[in-house]
Amino acid sequence: MTGFAINDILEKTMVRYLEENIKIYKKKTQNSASLFEKSKKYHVNGVSHNIRFFEPYPFFTKSAKGKFLEDVDSNKYVDYWMGHWSLILGHSPKPVRQAVKKQLGLGWMYGTVNKMTLELSEIIQKAVPVSEKIRYVTSGTEATMYAVRLARSVTRKKTIAKIDGGWHGYTSDLLKTVNWPFDVSESSGLVDEKHVVSLPLNDLEKSLEILKSVKDDLAGTIIEPVLGGGGCIPAEEDYLKGIQEFVQKNNSLFILDEIVTGFRFRFGCLYSTMKLDPDIVTLGKIVGGGFPVGVICGKNEIMEHANTTKQGKSERAYIGGGTFSANPATMVAGHATLSALEKKGNPVYSKIDGLGKEARKQLEKVFDGKVIVTGKGSLFMTHFIKDEISQIKNAADAAKCDNALLQRYHFEMIARDGIFFLPGKLGAISNAHSNSDIKNMINVSSRFSSTL
Template sequence: MNNINKSLELFKEAELLMPGGVNSPVRAFKNINGNPIFFEKAKGAYLYDADGNEYIDYIGSWGPMIMGHSHPKIVEAVKNQVELGTSYGAPTGLESDVARLIKKCIPSIEKIRMVNSGTEATMSAIRLARGYTGRNKIIKFDGCYHGHVDSLLIKAGSGVSTFGLPDSPGVPDDLAKHTLSSPYNDIDAFVVAFNSVKDDLAAVIIEPIAGNMGFVPGELKFLQTLRDLTSKNNSLLIFDEVMSGFRVSLGGAQEIFDIAPDLTTLGKVIGGGLPVGAFGGKKEIMDCLSPIGPVYQAGTLSGNPLAMAAGSSLLNLIIEENPYQELENHASMLLVEMRNIMNSAGIPFSTNQIGGMFGFFFSEKLPKNIEEVSETDDNLFSNFLNSCMNNGIYFAPSKYEAGFISFMHKELEIDKTLGIVKDIIKKGI
């Protein structure tokens, strides 16, 4: 049982200084009725908290740490750039280096624009889609999170699909009404939504592998339907690969499904752990952006040299190592045995993974959408997650978040994790 007294003290202080004591809601651990852990350092597959406890990390900063924490080549790249300058507010060759590497791996991206976050990337992609098509409506899917931009922070209502209502105070109804939300992996519902707005439909945006309802991949026929109908309608298809990009394969989810979107949003991995986002796609669409087109987008720190140095180093590493088969093998090793342990104890448990991105659910049937994820057992998940945390295993503290394995998770880490899981289940959750 880990002692987290210093984390508790730090959280108490943080609550006086920041809303909820955190700068992103999931970090508060409210989904599992737990206490947030304050970390001080990380190396390889491990995190170390303020009390000196060691954790095997299955979050990896929500994806970017695909080659492990504090990789020496990335650390060296950032140190070298710090000596040269942290920000110039002007172009650098590093931006072109990262753009070139992304284009090499994702053929659907002919031109790319760097921004500072995934939210910025999706916000800008939506604006670009509207500017390019001259249309207003957007279709998204229940459970797909595209950042906290107003036009995409939409909650679906009852029925097959519905015009969105704001999912947060502060989002005007007049803005939300331009976004239609439809059930994930439901072709019939999408066709109904599509036909209701197709004359004014600028774009369909989707996480092809959803990482914000646990881990739920889009079904191939469903994704192909989106591609077919948007193409015929001269609407744009946007793949939000902020999570899945460079995480499930070098070419992202679009390589796995062999579907080329018109625009792609990226983040996380491409910054090597530093704040970054990007959106890119067909040249004729991207050339509508300022300064050569009418659609305005700008950013003081966009393409900042620290993030570009880290991103270039990490992208070169994963191109060189191509770690995806090993990530897939180790994720499978972990999840198959976890499922065996749970099922042997009579606990309903289902798992899924692609590359080093994974999810598990306390349910017999693998969920295919947010509604089915919501129906999985909250108490079992919460009890299991808190027990893991208390024993040095750091899984995502919400059943609505995906998990991640890094290249530094070897059999030693997998075996240690499974041993702890066995002990937890033996004692009962």
């Protein structure tokens, strides 16, 4: 039998296997199917966030607690998506639930300054040295949008450098080179793409070459210490130090987007472990305790540009906040989460980092050369490699892997095993997960590997 014939048989077998998984899923999620048909009457593509859709339709969640999601058909799923990676303590953890319940009795929207904001800011400022001044918003998108505006205001320059595959929300200022191929515009309706340049992660020589080409108009760079949506790829310390050195010598701003990484691996930010000195850091996700949040943290001299009592219209960085910024519910949820993480002797980080390390090790073992598993600490992502890929150092490497196969792998676990990864995305381990959860995931991964 020829190689072509064998490949044809294997492909047909995998198609049949996928069809079986879809059949199983549809049988288990009939109420979700009905709700999705109704949802399409009201919502674009039936969802409220692009990435929440997956074929044939997403299940509808009715409740979440600990490590579990439960859908409207009463199926339970061990969740590794964890609210867009924001729920480090798991779903509805007791300290957060109690704090929010108490606050709801006192009101959840004031529209004025409040004491709860001070209490959260005090914890953040102690843990994140660059946060000499803080401004709250209600999403990571707003935080990065305002960080870029600050950089342009401070430097009086326009060009921002980001990373290929870097995701900083849907702000028009940074919606470029997010999805492969990177030389194609992400969207119609964008009007200022010429003032955004993009760098290949972990390729310092090429990145510096690009930065030098725009140095006279470079307002700043914005980088995730671990590339999240672009493949769960850690930035190398020497790479970040090299970018920082160039940027700061150029009198531009060095911005780190720690919306995913802030308080994920340690109590504080990742940049402190690499002795970096950013001008601005953005936070989100974990610091909101599961409620909407974005945070701009910066050095005094930078953040003072947003002080409208001292700056005129032509000098100020008008970064506002928002109707729901620093709302009491978010502030107490964030405070309760960080207080739980800060407790002396708290084993959360050592526990979840250990589970993440074991997951990466065992996934590579059971897939036996078919995958590269990237990540750090409690974050991990499985990449099904193709012939030309031997390492994954940046988003271009990740994009050349078999993402369709990754989505089939994730969907099979949803359909057959009650394990939920948002198909095609990285996994996040929470304090609610256990060794047995990792072992079960490895066992079902071994079964999937045997079909390849």
